[in-house]
Amino acid sequence: MAPVWSSCSNRCLLAATNLHFPSYFTAAISIATPQHPENQPESISFFSLNNKESIISTIKSISNKTHLLQIHAHILRTTLIQDAAVSHHFLCRVALSGPLQSPTYSHRFFQQISNPFVSHYNTMIRAYSFSDSPQKALFLYQDMRRRGIAANPLTSSFVVKSCIKFLYLLGGVQVHCNIFKDGHQSDSLLLTALMDLYSQCQKYDDACKVFDEMPQKDTVAWNVMISCFIRNNRTRDALSLFDVMQMEKYECVPDDVTCLLLLQACARLNALEFGERIHSYIMVHGYGGALNLSNSLISMYSRCGCLDKAYDVFMGMKNKNVVSWSAMISGLAVNGYGRKAIEAFEEMQRNGIQPDDHTFTGVLSACSHSGLLDEGVSFFDRMISEFGITPAIHHYGCMVDLLGRAGLLDKAYQLITSMEGKPDSTVLRTLLGACRIHGHVTLGEQVIEHLIELKAQDAGDYVLLLNLYSSAGHWEKVAEVRKLMREKSIQTTPGCCTIELKGAVHEFVVDDNSHSRKVEIYNTLDEINKQLKIAGYVVELSSELHKIDDKEKGYALSYHSEKLAIAFGVLVTPPGTTLRVASNLRICVDCHNFLKLFSAVYNRDVILRDHKRFHRFRRGHCSCNDYW
DNA sequence: GTAGGGTTAG
Numbered sequence: 001m002a003p004v005w006s007s008c009s010n011r012c013l014l015a016a017t018n019l020h021f022p023s024y025f026t027a028a029i030s031i032a033t034p035q036h037p038e039n040q041p042e043s044i045s046f047f048s049l050n051n052k053e054s055i056i057s058t059i060k061s062i063s064n065k066t067h068l069l070q071i072h073a074h075i076l077r078t079t080l081i082q083d084a085a086v087s088h089h090f091l092c093r094v095a096l097s098g099p100l101q102s103p104t105y106s107h108r109f110f111q112q113i114s115n116p117f118v119s120h121y122n123t124m125i126r127a128y129s130f131s132d133s134p135q136k137a138l139f140l141y142q143d144m145r146r147r148g149i150a151a152n153p154l155t156s157s158f159v160v161k162s163c164i165k166f167l168y169l170l171g172g173v174q175v176h177c178n179i180f181k182d183g184h185q186s187d188s189l190l191l192t193a194l195m196d197l198y199s200q201c202q203k204y205d206d207a208c209k210v211f212d213e214m215p216q217k218d219t220v221a222w223n224v225m226i227s228c229f230i231r232n233n234r235t236r237d238a239l240s241l242f243d244v245m246q247m248e249k250y251e252c253v254p255d256d257v258t259c260l261l262l263l264q265a266c267a268r269l270n271a272l273e274f275g276e277r278i279h280s281y282i283m284v285h286g287y288g289g290a291l292n293l294s295n296s297l298i299s300m301y302s303r304c305g306c307l308d309k310a311y312d313v314f315m316g317m318k319n320k321n322v323v324s325w326s327a328m329i330s331g332l333a334v335n336g337y338g339r340k341a342i343e344a345f346e347e348m349q350r351n352g353i354q355p356d357d358h359t360f361t362g363v364l365s366a367c368s369h370s371g372l373l374d375e376g377v378s379f380f381d382r383m384i385s386e387f388g389i390t391p392a393i394h395h396y397g398c399m400v401d402l403l404g405r406a407g408l409l410d411k412a413y414q415l416i417t418s419m420e421g422k423p424d425s426t427v428l429r430t431l432l433g434a435c436r437i438h439g440h441v442t443l444g445e446q447v448i449e450h451l452i453e454l455k456a457q458d459a460g461d462y463v464l465l466l467n468l469y470s471s472a473g474h475w476e477k478v479a480e481v482r483k484l485m486r487e488k489s490i491q492t493t494p495g496c497c498t499i500e501l502k503g504a505v506h507e508f509v510v511d512d513n514s515h516s517r518k519v520e521i522y523n524t525l526d527e528i529n530k531q532l533k534i535a536g537y538v539v540e541l542s543s544e545l546h547k548i549d550d551k552e553k554g555y556a557l558s559y560h561s562e563k564l565a566i567a568f569g570v571l572v573t574p575p576g577t578t579l580r581v582a583s584n585l586r587i588c589v590d591c592h593n594f595l596k597l598f599s600a601v602y603n604r605d606v607i608l609r610d611h612k613r614f615h616r617f618r619r620g621h622c623s624c625n626d627y628w
Numbered sequence: 629g630t631a632g633g634g635t636t637a638g
Contacts, residue, residue, distance in 0.1 A: 056630095085629055085630060092632090117629070117630085119631060153633070156633090158632085190633075193633075193635095194634090195634085196635070218634095219635085220634055224635050225635095226635085227636085258636095260635090264637085292638095295638060296636095296637045297637095299638060327638040329638085356638095361638085
């Protein structure tokens with residue numbers, strides 16, 4: 001018998017479906033129904049849908065909302081919804097693709113299935129893992145287990161992905177336990193997902209443990225391990241994995257993603273030679289044309305202070321997207337070529353590429369690094385009014401930096417208070433840094449109060465405040481802050497410097513004692529200190545934390561990690577070699593003076609990249625104006 | 629009774 005649906009209108013469909021459906025479905029249909037009935041697409045012919053194969057093929061091919069709704073009604077009415085294959089295909093269609101795609105809609109359909117299978121659950125869990133409410137994936141997973149339906153490795157994999165999305169460690173651990181119960185503990189893909197979860201939840205040790213226990217480690221597993229190292233501040237170790245993974249024991253071939261991750265690590269460590277090695281690997285393995293890799297190379301070279309090479313990569317690209325241009329702009333910015341960065345920004349638009357929020361971060365940082373105050377203020381306004389980009393925290397950060405460096409501390413503070421939402425600790429820290437440079441004690445105190453309000457427990461903040469007080473000679477305040485730090489048991493982040501030698505990265509912390517050549521390094525440093533003193537080097541006292549005897553203070557300062565890295569550089573490289581050092585913190589005044597004089601006395605160029613910018617020292621001059 | 633999983637550019 002011919003189904004009555006063959007020529008029914010939406011009104012008719014609505015009426016009919018009301019018989020079977022609760023009110024939400026009515027709402028769904030009314031949303032899906034075009035406003036003008038005469039423009040409605042032709043109804044589906046259900047004459048041909050008398051077997052499930054034809055229904056399934058129709059479900060797969062349909063790209064029209066109304067028709068999907070008609071099918072929905074049809075499979076409900078004919079009770080085909082209880083057919084696993086039909087319901088599965090329809091669920092996939094509305095959960096994962098097609099015009100009705102929405103986890104809410106598909107969830108309602110899902111609830112109509114009286115005996116859902118694993119595949120139904122998997123589809124729903126997967127849909128939620130992509131959505132804005134990934135927690136719901138976990139609820140469904142728990143519901144599924146309560147109903148005694150066995151999860152397969154894919155179920156767990158989708159749930160882990162959801163947990164990663166909202167960084168829900170506890171949920172992930174729960175799934176991890178169940179994976180053992182289900183006997184899927186040897187599934188490499190599942191374990192890789194779990195590693196990523198632990199890594200993203202800062203559980204570095206757990207990620208390593210999962211990795212070690214993996215029966216088979218493929219390239220993706222190694223990549224996740226590398227990304228875990230990078231995420232958890234073990235960047236140097238991330239680089240070493242490149243060789244380890246290729247060892248005979250593992251025989252794993254690094255792929256394009258490995259290169260992408262390692263380039264990030266090189267950029268952070270200032271590891272130029274290693275970066276060049278990855279560059280060759282990329283070319284040899286035929287990844288040279290990949291946009292993402294080229295973009296990452298631009299960033300790596302410019303963050304290593306090698307703007308020429310960054311520019312070569314940029315110019316060699318057949319196609320450039322907004323990421324390529326933004327990387328080049330930021331590269332010019334961080335290397336101190338503010339005007340050039342602005343020119344690049346204009347050139348980019350002439351090439352028909354629209355800037356985005358990242359581009360403006362580059363442009364604003366160009367202005368702040370080169371002290372282009374008016375330009376920066378104007379770009380910030382244009383970004384909002386002309387390009388319709390809502391300023392994000394990064395943009396405010398650049399602006400506070402720009403205003404702060406220009407000494408317009410009150411304006412910077414005003415900008416922060418005018419922000420929608422509360423400023424984050426980074427922005428406040430930038431302002432605090434400016435207070436430190438300009439010796440603005442009162443504002444510094446206000447800023448620190450905000451930071452305490454934010455429960456920011458970073459020792460760096462207190463150190464800046466200590467510096468501020470000590471440079472102003474407020475020793476009783478210094479003592480107060482130190483007491484506060486002790487009470488709150490705030491630990492200072494150890495300053496850490498890296499220097500590269502023949503592709504190997506050497507890492508130094510304050511008063512480092514771990515390097516195999518420590519005796520030679522300390523002897524070299526003593527010799528450098530002697531030479532610099534002859535040339536007039538005087539230890540800068542204001543950067544130390546508390547009022548101590550000057551002699552003791554001079555001693556404490558001489559072992560900052562910057563100096564150890566330089567001493568190592570002198571020890572292992574021929575005279576005249578440029579020394580490139582990266583530091584995780586802001587360089588202190590004393591080290592700045594030290595390097596300035598060092599570059600003159602030893603006739604060496606030094607390029608130091610601290611947490612934000614480059615300091616290039618040449619024959620007793622520094623190209624930046626941070627400590628003048 | 630059917631399809632589906634892990635890493636990734638500024």
